[in-house]
Amino acid sequence: FKTLAGTALEPVLMISQWPNQAADSFSDFFTTRKTLRDEIERLNRQILTMRTSSQKMAALLQENNRLRQLLGSSERVQEAVLITEIIGVDPNPNHARITVDKGTSDNVAIGQAVIDDRGLVGKVVASTLGTSTILLITDQTQAVPVRSLRSGPQLIVEGGGGFANLVGRHVPGTADLRVGDTLVTSGLGQVFPNGYPVAVVSQFEQSQGNSFATIQAKPLAHLSARSHVLILFSTEEMPENYLNGAAINGQ
Numbered sequence: 107f108k109t110l111a112g113t114a115l116e117p118v119l120m121i122s123q124w125p126n127q128a129a130d131s132f133s134d135f136f137t138t139r140k141t142l143r144d145e146i147e148r149l150n151r152q153i154l155t156m157r158t159s160s161q162k163m164a165a166l167l168q169e170n171n172r173l174r175q176l177l178g179s180s181e182r183v184q185e186a187v188l189i190t191e192i193i194g195v196d197p198n199p200n201h202a203r204i205t206v207d208k209g210t211s212d213n214v215a216i217g218q219a220v221i222d223d224r225g226l227v228g229k230v231v232a233s234t235l236g237t238s239t240i241l242l243i244t245d246q247t248q249a250v251p252v253r254s255l256r257s258g259p260q261l262i263v264e265g266g267g268g269f270a271n272l273v274g275r276h277v278p279g280t281a282d283l284r285v286g287d288t289l290v291t292s293g294l295g296q297v298f299p300n301g302y303p304v305a306v307v308s309q310f311e312q313s314q315g316n317s318f319a320t321i322q323a324k325p326l327a328h329l330s331a332r333s334h335v336l337i338l339f340s341t342e343e344m345p346e347n348y349l350n351g352a353a354i355n356g357q
Contacts, residue, residue, distance in 0.1 A: 187221075187336040188212060193237070202228075202245035202265060206335065209236045217297070219338045225303035225326035226250065226291060227335050238337075242329055243304065244269055251294035252304050257282040260292050263305065263323055269330035272305050274321040279312045281319070289323060299338065 194205035208214050210233050220227040220240050228248065232239040243250055248265040250272075259281040263272040277283065287307045293300030305323035312319035 186339040188214070188339065189334055190214075190238070190337055191334050192332060200246070200267065202242040202248075202267065202269060202329070203231075204228075204240050204242065204335075206238050206240060206337075207236065208337065209234045209238050211235050213339070214238045214337055219298045219302070221302060221336050221338060222327045222332055222334075224328060225305075226298060227327045227329065227332075229297065230337065240335070242269065243325060243327075244271060244329060250298060250304055251292045252289040253292040254283055254307075255288040255290050255303075256284075257287070259283060260294065261321075263289065263321075266322075270324065272323040272325060274323065275318075277319045277321055279317050279319045283307060283310055283319075283321060285310055288326075 188208060190206035190208040192204050193207050196203040196205075214230060214233050216230055216233060218230045220229060226243055228240045228242040228245070230238050231241040241248055242265070243263075244265040244267065246265045246267050249262050250264075251260065252263055252274075253260045259278075261274045261277050261281070261283075263274045265271075266273045285307050289304045289307065291298040291300055291302045291304055303326045305325050307321055308324050309322035310319060311321070
């Protein structure tokens with residue numbers, strides 16, 4: 107009878123336990139969903155962090171390649187060089203100037219030429235203890251004496267404003283100049299050292315009946331997409347410890 111009574115009561119006991127079991131199940135369900143949400147958020151944060159790190163690594167690799175190119179360029183030039191970082195760009199659209207992180211404390215002086223791994227960038231026009239201002243070759247107040255590397259004619263190219271254009275005016279119409287010619291510094295006026303690449307002729311314009319022509323040229327240096335540049339020093343300008351030490355590489 108006890109066994110039968112116990113057996114008969116089992117469904118009652120099970121039914122009485124359903125609310126508790128159901129509550130436990132719902133609790134486990136919501137706990138599991140919260141855990142999953144937390145895990146998803148954690149993974150999303152981790153993915154975002156990894157993507158950010160990946161982007162930063164890609165940027166560092168690009169920067170490393172640019173510095174390698176600059177170092178390669180410094181080995182090809184005869185003058186001593188100092189690698190500087192660009193820390194500012196003049197926001198005035200009528201000016202083409204940049205600021206670098208080296209100044210008079212690093213023996214930088216007004217008038218020094220500045221290059222990158224592809225060609226002439228400009229010259230130093232102002233210098234403080236820790237910074238210098240560089241007037242780019244495309245500034246409208248800048249003029250660079252150049253010659254054609256192929257044929258030799260000499261001319262003056264002036265800044266066309268912005269970062270992308272140079273103009274040569276009053277060029278003799280008989281000058282042996284062609285689209286695609288490379289223009290290099292001529293050294294006239296002793297403003298810029300002789301032989302540095304400046305630009306490539308992109309247009310040669312001469313109106314009928316005019317004995318003079320106008321040329322358009324594209325700078326070879328990366329004027330608008332550059333993080334570091336080289337300041338040139340002659341042997342007389344560069345201190346002995348720069349020539350023999352790590353400072354020549356901006357270290």
